[in-house]
């Protein structure tokens with residue numbers, strides 16, 4: 436690939452680094468936060484080497500696209516995405532262009548708001564045990580990847596250490612109060628319905644997705660990232676089938692490669708060959724193109740109705 440991957444923005448951003456996730460870095464700009472999406476890629480909970488060129492731009496670009504489309508439905512944290520406005524706070528702005536988002540600082544609500552329109556992944560594993568997902572009983576006899584009659588809201592408690600924990604809606608109410616819990620559920624279902632319809636026009640199925648919300652005073656805003664392959668499960672319509680493990684639209688070349696090696700998943704993973712990294716870049720670019728390109732109807736994504 437022509438462009439070089441960015442595996443960290445440390446050294447390029449002259450502000451305190453306050454959090455380094457597997458993929459993103461958060462810097463403190465005082466009144467605001469700076470989110471940099473690097474090209475790092477993770478699979479099976481490991482960060483892999485090398486980073487995947489362009490991946491960070493696609494993730495940041497998709498978040499920016501969806502935050503803009505949904506801003507009238509649910510207000511969000513975006514201030515701007517223009518690296519030039521950062522001035523002396525950054526060196527080599529060209530390396531960061533397209534990967535940054537300056538956001539409002541919110542008080543994070545420690546719940547991952549998950550909506551599932553299809554029964555798959557962790558939801559499917561729960562259903563197989565007892566016919567329920569996060570305490571919501573579902574009809575008997577559903578097959579893996581089936582579309583649910585109605586999307587369901589299946590929250591998880593955010594844990595800073597270890598994995599997030601699936602909780603019932605009642606448990607969410609106990610943790611954050613009934614009024615706020617109902618408010619987050621309503622917003623999550625509205626966002627899902629909207630994005631599901633937009634994706635449908637692009638022949639993509641939005642199987643499930645995760646949102647994070649925060650408080651600015653007493654206003655609820657959407658934070659973090661929105662409808663990216665890291666927070667949502669997208670299926671190409673032409674790949675959809677019941678009972679199988681459907682290829683993810685993004686990391687499939689990486690997973691196929693790793694599963695074809697003798698790596699035990701308990702030690703550092705093998706290095707990705709260049710052709711696998713390049714194939715992954717192409718996957719990310721394809722998702723971006725498919726989601727954001729105007730359809731034959733001539734619109735990029737219809738605007739939601741204002742509530």
Ligand SMILES: Nc1ncnc2c1ncn2[C@@H]1O[C@H](COP(=O)(O)OP(=O)(O)OP(=O)(O)O)[C@@H](O)[C@H]1O
Nearest residue numbers: 456457458459512538539540541543647649658659
């Ligand atoms: N506007 C905001 N205000 C406050 N916190 C925010 C805002 N936007 C995002 N965050 C927080 O920033 C953090 C981003 O971290 P990130 O997702 O990169 O890593 P992580 O979730 O800790 O780990 P992983 O790499 O496994 O995803 C999250 O804790 C998220 O809740």
Ligand SMILES: [Mg+2]
Nearest residue numbers: 456457459659
């Ligand atoms: Mg995260």
